Amino acid sequence: MAFEPLVWYCQPAAYVAWAKMVDGAFGAYTPCAINSMVISISYLVFLGLCCYRIFLIKKNSKVQRFSLRSKCYSYMLCLLAGYCTIEPLLRLLMGISIFNLNGETGLAPYEATSSIIEATAWCSVLIMIGLETESYIFEFRWCVRFGIVYVLLGNAVLLNLVLPVKDLYSSYALYLSMGTFFCKVLFGILLLVYFPNLNPCLGYILVQSKSSDDEEYELLSGMEQIFPERQANVISRAFFGWITPLMQQGYKSPITESDVWKLDTWDQTETLIQKFHKCWAKETQRSKPWLLRALNGSLGRRFWWGGVVKVVFISCQYTGPIFLNHLLQSVQHGDPAWFGYTYAFLMFLGVLCVALLEAHYVHIIWRVGFRLRSTLVAAIFHKSLRLNHEVRKNFPSGKIMNMITTDVNTLQGVCEQLHIFWSAPFSIINSMVLLYQQLGVASLLGSLMLVLNVPLQTIVVSKMRKVTKKRLDWTDRRVNIMNEVLAAMDTVKFYAWEKSFQSRVHSIRNDELSWLRRAQLLSALNSFILNSIPVVVTVVSFGMFTFLGGDLTPARAFTSLSLFTLLQIPLDALPGLLSQV
Template sequence: MIFDALVWYCKPEANGIWAKETDSAFGAYTPCAIESADCISNVVLFVLCAYRLWLVRMDHEVRRFQLTSKCYNYILILLGSCCAAEPLLRLFMGISIFNLDAETDLAPFEMVSLSIETLAWMSIIVMNLVETKVYIKEFRWYVRFGVIYALVGELVILNFVFSMQSFYSRFTLYIYYSSVICQIVFGALLLVHLPHLNPFPGYIPLRSESVDDKTDETILGEDHICPERYACILSRISFGWITPLLRQGYNRPITEKDVWKLDSWDKTETLSARFQRCWTEESRRKKPWLLRALNCSLGGRFWYGGLFKVGSDLCQFVGPLLLNRLLESLERRDPAWIGHLYAFLIFVGVVRFNLHHIKSIYFIASPIIAPRWFTKLVCV
């Protein structure tokens, strides 16, 4: 049933041009595979743009500015409109860059990909329109790297199209090549865009912000709580929440006043009260168990950390084994997809090992979880 759904979604031609002319291990599924990868990059780009728009709209703690000149943004909007028009035109006119076997309709995978690509570029247009009114510095580099990620996926498709260009009409190639050129120019201009900013009229900086960007003498500590708990998932993975403290340490030596206060859930008073409550309930049982009380008071955070730690150790152990299998498959001249599978599994293992949760076990959880256990054991 799953295979039937895959066939319906990808519409492969067993003896088609893609199966005969390409050396890809995916064979007739090559268009679906590369377009699906490009679709994922566009989904990432859309999510990043949507989150940046949410910051502008809903997060009242970020600093707001106005652009000194809006001409650069208008150029980006024009290029973004061209990039959004191409997939929309192909979607409504039924122009396919993967249909080389004279089929009449677009395959489902191409319709989905074109729709998501249009949505991603429209979100970029909206983001640039909003920036002409209100500009924020937060999350802009994430969006730019998201555009680069989408461009990488588009260049992979371009490589296949260029190698098969003899099978396309001039009109199709003209539309696609012009779109790729617009995307490359847009990405290059966005990457080097460092606008001159003026304070937003009527905007009053919060206490945690500095009016002068050059001095950056903000005191991050004192009444400010460690922001890790409320940071977004990307900030947790990349440790982006600690950037203000690192920036301040770069500008001047950090003092005790600059360090954030401990969050309430890490304070001894909170931990002690929670453990006493759990231990009181546990002591009413016939056979009280200290580990059960610790689990009740600490919650799942500690156990999740342990599971991730085990996972990271397994990834370290399995990595060399997968590499050995990969080399053996090359010696036996196995099908290419087997080597791709081993390489992908090695990549997944490396990524998993370097996730924020794994890093937190080594660099954060050790100095935090251990005192938690010690605090509770002292309470006993």
């Protein structure tokens, strides 16, 4: 038995013709589904965006305001928006339905509701444009333009539904619908390309690159605000909403040092070094103190939390290929369309989770890397101030500076990439297991080619680093001799040594170019391997699968391609890391 409120709202009995004329999973509910889930939702989003911009124009005193030099363009937009406001009200009052076929009359409740929402949305647009003619602001205007694009996409879906059955419409209803659609498209185009000429309103100061601290719309200047991440709510931390004020400030004027938040206590060097000293004091009580263990005690908690996020992030990467396989199989088997919509929505959620988790992983690991850098620099500086004269002979200032710069930077880079050493095998194993389920033994051949590519690329990258280092040595020689020549130019000119030094510089430059040529050849070889191996692996794997008698369906082929891509990501990252070991 059907759900009675849904039957009353959609009235499927009045739209039986749609089930016969249109190939859709919703049958007689197709007009109701399209109008409610596509058209109404797009207009509700558009209405919310316009209302928020109206609120900013009317109530927000922190935004900079302008006046239009010419209002003709706005009047044209008002004219189009006014027509789009009146048209759904006209259909509602006259009972003109865009879904009536074969002389069917009357408006179903869903269509009446949609017409009211549409008229309200366009009325808000009319009010917004009217307010903009008096006080124009930049804030949120692109969000409103996104809203009109969303509305046009929804109307395009509706038009795609109506056109196949246009012969069953009355000419009046069809021409009214088509004319309104083109009017909306014209309004959308005009709004998207609308960049008005503006004058600053009286009482508001233009935002300069160096703004004063007492401007009302400056969110950060003149205040010593603490880094807001720890105090942000769960949603703000999940979507990095806490950084919005800084981005708004950067949109208005170049960010200066006074605009940036003060570090929270957990990121300050004083807090980090105190925690490290406690861990190091415990470590010195052991027979063999180990710096890495002390760093793990002071910074490891957040570092390993990044590893947990990395595991979840990698796991979510496989939702795309898995649900893609189910989606293509549902199409292949002729399952109801809502199966496909469900799988597509789950794929979208998977991609969203991957993007968020990857951003959080990078944020966590980079923060740990900078904390490690601050801790080690402070520890080295603290230790260097307490060296006696005998020990100081073994640690000259140049060596200490080299430790603070080069060595600490290297450890920071290792910290930011260390999780790849264990996550890469995890990703490789997962990809190979899923590939084996799709292609069987043939997948092992393709996977083996990718795995064997790792040592080959490691050798090429390692050789390229050595060649680059040699080239830099010759560059240093050339620069040194040029500095010597320039420093003693009077002597060189007095003894007429120009030709001699010129030949020496040219000889060193030729050697430098020879090493540069080798490095470029190795780089080209590495690029060739990176770009050719996916094609070779795909051809070999699919060819072997077909040769062994397998049925290469679209679901199997596209799922395997996605999995090979995921398998290649960690394999491409390993050579660069292994060459640094």
